[in-house]
Amino acid sequence: MSVETKTLSKEISEIFWREGFTLATAESCTAGNVAAIITAVPGSSRFYKGGIIAYANEVKRELLHVNAETLDAFGAVSEETVKEMVNGAMQTLNTDYAIATSGIAGPAGGTPDKPVGTIWVAAGNKENVITAKLTEDDGREKNIQAATTKALQLLLELCQDKENEE
Numbered sequence: 001m002s003v004e005t006k007t008l009s010k011e012i013s014e015i016f017w018r019e020g021f022t023l024a025t026a027e028s029c030t031a032g033n034v035a036a037i038i039t040a041v042p043g044s045s046r047f048y049k050g051g052i053i054a055y056a057n058e059v060k061r062e063l064l065h066v067n068a069e070t071l072d073a074f075g076a077v078s079e080e081t082v083k084e085m086v087n088g089a090m091q092t093l094n095t096d097y098a099i100a101t102s103g104i105a106g107p108a109g110g111t112p113d114k115p116v117g118t119i120w121v122a123a124g125n126k127e128n129v130i131t132a133k134l135t136e137d138d139g140r141e142k143n144i145q146a147a148t149t150k151a152l153q154l155l156l157e158l159c160q161d162k163e164n165e166e
Helices: 003-019 033-039 057-062 068-074 079-093 140-165
Strands: 023-027 048-053 097-103 119-125 129-134
Touching (some): 048 079, 057 068, 057 079, 079 097, 079 119, 079 129, 119 140
Parallel strands (some): 023 097
Antiparallel strands (some): 097 119
16 A cells, blocks of 8 residues: 555545545456555444445446446446446445546556556545546556545545535
């Protein structure tokens, strides 16, 4: 775990403890790495309900309620899909917030339209889902770490925006 992800997960934990929020994760290319970072903070069981590792489109459809039409039109590695993954994770696991990741971590699997390193991440609540696209290929491990860090950053940004509204 990098210092940055450790700091991010600690900040997120403090907000979720204080506000009483709950969290779920829906991960494809990061394969549980986001959940591992979140649960590395003692006391995370107070807010983290669980996660779904959804490598297969079937799992995205059946457990995360991603529309088949979305997958057909945009693919698993798309902004549209990660938004639906966030909403599906919140619905399936009954949480206030969720994080989703889907991408091509490598070293294989890329296409001319979506080369290795193309990763979409999202964080959201019932009012808003924000996304980011990563495009750098620094090797599988670094791609997964970059996606994990970006997902945590998005969640923290969303939580801080919510706190500033109140």
